[in-house]
Amino acid sequence: MDNYKLLELLKLKLGISTDLRDKFLKSLLSAVESEIENVLGITLDNNRTDHTHFIVDYAYHRYTNRESASIPRHLQWRMHNLALEAKEDEHVE
Template identity: 40%
Template sequence: MDTVSAVSLVKERLGIRTNVRDSYLTAIVEGVIKELEDEKGLVLDGANSYHLLFVCDYATWRYQSVSSTQTTSASRPLPMPRHLQYRLHNLMIHSGSGGA
């Protein structure tokens, strides 16, 4: 998975035009990819635009949920939105988590 392309798309989605947050956004994207591959068992294909867009959307949510002022009563980030949960579930089914 090309992290440079993913970071570029995340920046577009967030409306960020400078390079000031690139290292932070790169760390988030790399963390998301590592989580999906190592913890969820997904085999991500960098040429698959569905995979790339999911990584971007997940990283964008990660970025926004940490910096959001809207938190639960225990000061934890908001839970993952349903559309991301649904897409992650579908990726795990269709991408063959656990080795096909």
């Protein structure tokens, strides 16, 4: 994915205008992308805005809820739908 675009969107969502947290935010975005691809088996596509915004929303949740292990229902629902879509694409004949 376009890391600069993801970083800028995440910073806008968080209300951050400086570069002081960029290193941490880049690491967080990378971890979220890796989790989505390696754990859920979803191949991310740069051209799909739903993929881009899911990464940003999930990273935002992880940043703002560091102590909480739970995931909000709207993220669970979107994650589930992306995983189902990925599985359907694998089984198309």
